[in-house]
Amino acid sequence: MMPVFEWERPLVELEARIADLRRFVSTHGIDCAKEIAELERRAEALRKEIYENLTPFQRVMMARHPKRPTTLDYIRMLLDEFDELHGDREFRDDGAMVGGVGLFEGTPVTVIGPQKGRDTKENLARNFGLPHPEGYRKALRLMKQAEKFRRPIITFIDVVGAYPGIEAEERGQGMAIAQCIEEMSFLRTPILCIITGEGGSGGALAIGVGDRILMLEHAWYSVISPEMCATILWRDSSRAAEAAELLRLTPADLLKFGIIDDVITEPIGGAHRDHAAVGQQMRAFIRRYLAEISKVPVDELVERRLARFRAIGKFTTERMPSNA
Amino acid sequence: MLNVFRSKPKYMSVRREEPEPRKELPDNLWTRCEQCGQMRYTKELEKEQFVCRCGHHFRLSAVQRLSITADEGSFAPFTPLFAADPLNFPGYPEKLQAAREATGMDDAVLIGEAAVEGMPLVLGIIDFGFIGGSMGSVVGEQLTRGFELAVEKRLPVVIFSGGGGGARMHEGIFSLMQMAKTAQAVGKHSRAGLLFVSVLTHPTMGGVYASFASLGDIILAEPGALIGFAGPRIVEETTRQKLPPGFQTAEFALEHGMIDMIVKRPQMRATLARLLKYHRRRVKK
Numbered sequence: 001m002m003p004v005f006e007w008e009r010p011l012v013e014l015e016a017r018i019a020d021l022r023r024f025v026s027t028h029g030i031d032c033a034k035e036i037a038e039l040e041r042r043a044e045a046l047r048k049e050i051y052e053n054l055t056p057f058q059r060v061m062m063a064r065h066p067k068r069p070t071t072l073d074y075i076r077m078l079l080d081e082f083d084e085l086h087g088d089r090e091f092r093d094d095g096a097m098v099g100g101v102g103l104f105e106g107t108p109v110t111v112i113g114p115q116k117g118r119d120t121k122e123n124l125a126r127n128f129g130l131p132h133p134e135g136y137r138k139a140l141r142l143m144k145q146a147e148k149f150r151r152p153i154i155t156f157i158d159v160v161g162a163y164p165g166i167e168a169e170e171r172g173q174g175m176a177i178a179q180c181i182e183e184m185s186f187l188r189t190p191i192l193c194i195i196t197g198e199g200g201s202g203g204a205l206a207i208g209v210g211d212r213i214l215m216l217e218h219a220w221y222s223v224i225s226p227e228m229c230a231t232i233l234w235r236d237s238s239r240a241a242e243a244a245e246l247l248r249l250t251p252a253d254l255l256k257f258g259i260i261d262d263v264i265t266e267p268i269g270g271a272h273r274d275h276a277a278v279g280q281q282m283r284a285f286i287r288r289y290l291a292e293i294s295k296v297p298v299d300e301l302v303e304r305r306l307a308r309f310r311a312i313g314k315f316t317t318e319r320m321p322s323n324a
Numbered sequence: 325m326l327n328v329f330r331s332k333p334k335y336m337s338v339r340r341e342e343p344e345p346r347k348e349l350p351d352n353l354w355t356r357c358e359q360c361g362q363m364r365y366t367k368e369l370e371k372e373q374f375v376c377r378c379g380h381h382f383r384l385s386a387v388q389r390l391s392i393t394a395d396e397g398s399f400a401p402f403t404p405l406f407a408a409d410p411l412n413f414p415g416y417p418e419k420l421q422a423a424r425e426a427t428g429m430d431d432a433v434l435i436g437e438a439a440v441e442g443m444p445l446v447l448g449i450i451d452f453g454f455i456g457g458s459m460g461s462v463v464g465e466q467l468t469r470g471f472e473l474a475v476e477k478r479l480p481v482v483i484f485s486g487g488g489g490g491a492r493m494h495e496g497i498f499s500l501m502q503m504a505k506t507a508q509a510v511g512k513h514s515r516a517g518l519l520f521v522s523v524l525t526h527p528t529m530g531g532v533y534a535s536f537a538s539l540g541d542i543i544l545a546e547p548g549a550l551i552g553f554a555g556p557r558i559v560e561e562t563t564r565q566k567l568p569p570g571f572q573t574a575e576f577a578l579e580h581g582m583i584d585m586i587v588k589r590p591q592m593r594a595t596l597a598r599l600l601k602y603h604r605r606r607v608k609k
Contacts, residue, residue, distance in 0.1 A: 164554030313461035
């Protein structure tokens with residue numbers, strides 16, 4: 001059973017009724033075409049009403065849907081061939097971060113991304129998609145390998161944050177992230193970043209410095225998770241929905257701010273409802289943007305990448321009257 | 325306190341006089357040490373650079389830090405910048421205003437050109453008293469300008485970090501992006517063959533630690549400074565494990581190979597001077 005959100009329950013119930021009616025028609029041979037059409041019309045209106053008016057926090061919930069496609073799902077859907085490459089060559093292989101090399105429509109690419117599990121067992125093995133420093137070091141190793149062979153890099157970003165654990169701190173979580181950010185910035189190869197689900201703070205930015213940054217329609221990207229923000233502001237993580245409004249973490253906000261370049265639309269109801277459809281959509285975006293950045297001479301590419309981030313920030317040279 | 329400002333600075337973003345008393349610092353004659361509980365005569369403590377006999381390093385304001393680090397009259401601060409409120413985050417303008425009043429600073433970083441034992445450098449100091457020393461657009465921009473100026477003038481950079489919260493939540497995604505911006509500024513400076521000494525003071529966490537502060541050629545820390553990515557409370561809540569003694573202290577970071585050395589405050593200036601000296605371009609005699 002697909003988990004259902006509270007706000008889509010009326011729609012799911014209506015869809016179930018339509019399905020029941022269809023079954024009834026086929027088993028009893030009674031003509032209910034008119035009734036079905038009417039219900040379909042109502043369902044369509046409801047769909048529009050629900051999914052076009054999602055609150056920021058409902059989007060956050062969509063991004064966390066357990067059936068949402070993961071990095072390995074996208075790799076399976078989009079690459080013709082793929083070999084996963086393991087390990088950071090220093091400590092261990094971190095299952096929360098996957099990567100490897102494969103072919104995207106005939107072009108060799110390196111693909112990297114955090115990996116959430118589908119069930120409890122897989123989630124335990126993958127630490128719920130929360131990478132340790134060795135995960136980021138693996139990502140960096142694979143990115144440098146891509147640079148060596150002048151392969152474009154695609155990162156799929158879906159991570160609520162880097163793992164806040166004792167061993168993670170012992171092995172330098174902050175330092176691993178800093179090194180990823182710094183080295184990625186100067187890599188002499190095209191980089192395409194796609195935020196597919198959660199873009200949680202430094203753990204996401206660590207693999208999010210690219211030449212084009214795209215985002216799925218129901219993904220979020222923020223300096224802090226809504227829950228953590230609510231805890232800091234009101235000492236109450238249950239007010240996460242309010243915090244999500246304040247943080248301006250939706251693709252529409254980030255597009256307006258110039259942080260991302262484009263938004264990849266999802267099938268109505270979210271990516272989890274139709275993996276193949278979102279895969280197809282994503283393929284078109286990757287094809288277009290990969291071609292765009294691949295034809296830029298590499299010196300210029302790196303220069304533009306640096307200039308892009310250099311320009312980000314909001315400040316004034318005069319003290320604002322409202323702040324005076 | 326020494327006056328470290330150049331006599332006629334182009335811009336004045338920080339008051340010359342003694343900063344107003346701060347909560348964690350003495351606001352009267354006597355100061356209680358947070359570590360050993362002893363009452364100390366404040367004037368005497370100041371002479372000892374706010375290091376207690378028990379070894380506890382009190383937190384310093386940026387201006388206090390500047391006065392014990394830079395040569396007298398050498399500091400020329402950058403043009404001041406002021407935070408915008410890009411998200412219209414509730415309470416942020418008031419928070420900025422309160423921080424300005426409490427610290428006498430425009431934002432959380434004090435930065436400019438300075439000299440240590442006659443050697444020129446770009447010196448940046450983050451003040452914990454300004455919204456936890458968090459990095460928003462102003463801190464990110466000023467640090468970036470610092471590294472850029474240092475590339476232009478071929479100067480070393482020394483940054484004292486002390487930001488409990490890391491990135492400044494109130495500026496949302498803009499503050500997250502300052503991690504990339506500052507890391508890239510370090511990267512360009514580094515690729516120009518220049519020295520960056522990162523000094524971690526209590527506390528250096530989150531987005532500050534996970535960006536420029538981790539990227540020093542040489543990383544120093546003050547004794548007992550809290551250094552890490554995730555805050556200790558978050559780690560405890562997530563893992564449901566008891567934290568090992570001394571977790572995320574400077575000593576812990578040294579033991580795990582994350583920093584080069586721990587330097588006590590009274591030796592910091594001389595240590596920086598030695599490091600700057602080792603990296604001076606050879607001058608023909």
